[in-house]
Amino acid sequence: MSSATDTVQADTTVVKALRKLRMPQTQRNRELGLLLFAFAINGAAVALVQLGALGHIDWTFLYYCGALTVLVLGLHIVLRFKASQADPFVVPIATVLSGLGLAMIYRIDIEDQSTGWDALSTRQLVWLAIASAAAVAIVIFLRNYRVLFRYTYVFGFVGILLLVLPFVPGLGTDANADVWISIGGLFSFQPGELAKIALAIFFAGYLVRTREALTSVGTRFLGMTWPRARELGPLLLIWLASMAIIVFQRDLGTGLLMFGMFIAMIYVATGKTSWAVLGLLLAVGGALIASQVLSYVGGRFQNWLDAFNPAVIDSAGGSYQLVSGIFGLSEGGLLGTGxxxxxxxxxxxxxxxxxxxxxxxxxxxxxxxxxxxxxMVFTSRGIRIGIAGQDDFGKLLATGLSFTIALQVFIMVGGVTRLIPLTGLTTPFLAAGGSSLVANWIVVALLLRISDAVRSRPRVVIG
Known part of the structure; x- marks a missing residue:
């Protein structure tokens, strides 16, 4: 009897081992091929920047970029052993976006004649190393993302704490918006970037727990079923919190981002269009009220609506920056200046x-x-991971994180192209900023963990 049991256990072990050896050959090898292509693009971008701006190639900076390449390859190797079924497109896309951003930051440093630690490209390299190391750590130590569900309210508290850190005496900076903290006077950090991840985890856990109440029968009006008054509490609370961020931190972008993320997640959780309509109405109404009450928000609306007015361009805090960026885009034309x-x-x-x-x-x-x-591909892969999720928490978390990246891109690209009023967010992966890089690579790691769990569902082995 014992020998038969041992045989069954041995067969099971062999099947599991063969599965682990077989499956990575598709996902991870595909990822490796895309990574090599991404490395080639990033290296060529840095080399072309040097040839165009300097007339020769500076191998020192390319060696530094090579060190960063080794770190990303380290993440790839860790995925082969720890998350072999993870999505193969997420890391290559994040890598090529980060590399292109680094090349452009380096190019502007050359124009400004910034060198050493004063060069933002040097700091960006360091932050990229920290961000990729953080992603590796999450993949290794967060074996089951469902553990996060247990600490739903802890993450909610952490998210709020991160948002109020800039108001702590001795930590805040003298920036235009109260969103930065200074650590030891050595470097600045924007805790709101990590707050969006903590709040995404909180929203996902909270909505899983309260979904039944939120989807209860409401009032039929104008062809739609509107939620009852008692279910409006969470929506109004998050809206008020977003308005508080806009008022006290003078950060229109973060307030819109937090509220938009919650609306997207509550729509996915309930499937009710009325929540999205209510959220849109509250967002538009809040923006209009803020533009009339808050001078800095009103100034952003004026710069948006009357950007090319000479009086607006020359005024303090006017539209000179916006107009200059638009002329820069027009100078590029179809193919760019190179x-x-x-x-x-x-x-x-x-x-x-x-x-x-x-x-x-x-x-x-x-x-x-x-x-x-x-x-677009990065967001679609994240949403696809969410749709294929095994549990509601994973679906909401993957969808919320992916939508946050997409919304942040829309807010920034729409702002600099004068589609919407400009806000103070960063373009994910591209823009200079350590806190944004670390937060976005943490998002990458969480998506990798969720996608690995989705693809590693138990399968029935016949024969």
Whole structure:
């Protein structure tokens, strides 16, 4: 009897081992091929920047970029052993976007003659190393993402704490918006970037627990079933919290991002269009009220509606930056001026808030379209991971994180192209900023973990 049991256990072990050996050959090898292509694009971008701006290749910076390549390959190797079924497109897309952003930041440093630690490209390299290391750590130690569900309210508390950190005496900075903290006077960090991840986990866990109440029968009006008053509490609370961020932190972008993320997740959780309509009405109403009450929000609306008015351009906090970025985009045309050949540094904050117009000037409309397609594929893969999820928490979390990236891209690209009023967010993966890079690579790691769990569902082995 014992020998038969041992035989069955041995067969099971062999089947599991063969499955682990067989399956990575499809997903991970596909990822490796895409990574090699991404490395080639990033290396070529840096080399072209040097040839265009300097006239020769500086191998030192390329060696530094090579070290970063090793770290990404390390993440790939970890995935082979720890998450062999993870989505193969997420890491290559994040890698090529981060590399293109680094190349453009480096190009503007050359124009500004910034070197050493004063160069933002040097800091960006360091932050990219930290971000990729954080992704590796999450993949290794977070074996089951469902553990996060147990700490739903803990993550909610952490998210709120991160948002109020800039108000702590000794931590806040003198920036235009109260969203930065200074650690030891050595470097600044934007805790709101990590807060969006903590709040996404909180929203996912909370909506899983309260979904039945939120989907209860409401009042039929104008052809739609509207939620009852008692179920409006969470929506109104999050709306008020978003308005508080806009008022006290003077951060229109983060407030819109948090509220938009919650509306998207509550729509996915309930499937009721009325929630999305209510959220849109509250967002538009809140923005209009803020534009009338808050001077800095009203100034952003004025810069948006009357951007090319000379009086608005020359005024303090006026539309000069917006207009300069638009002219930079127009200078790029269809094919761009070429990497290292434009003048993106003429636009203020061209390495951070206006990284997208900087890239558009030198890569043209074709390059901008390619980057937007990469964002679209990244978001679609994340939503696909959510749709295929085994549990409601994983579905909501993957969908919420993916939608957050997409919404952030829309807010920033729409702002610099004058489609919507400009806000103070960063373009994911591209813009200079350590906190944004770390947060976005953590999102990558969480999507990898969820996708691995989705694809690793038990299968029936016949024969």
């Amino acid at each position: 990497l290292g050949r434009g003048r993106p540094g003429l636009t203020p904050l061209s390495q951070s808030d206006y990284i997208f117009p900087s890239i558009g000037e030198e890569l043209g409309l074709i390059g901008v379209f390619a980057i937007l397609c990469l964002y």
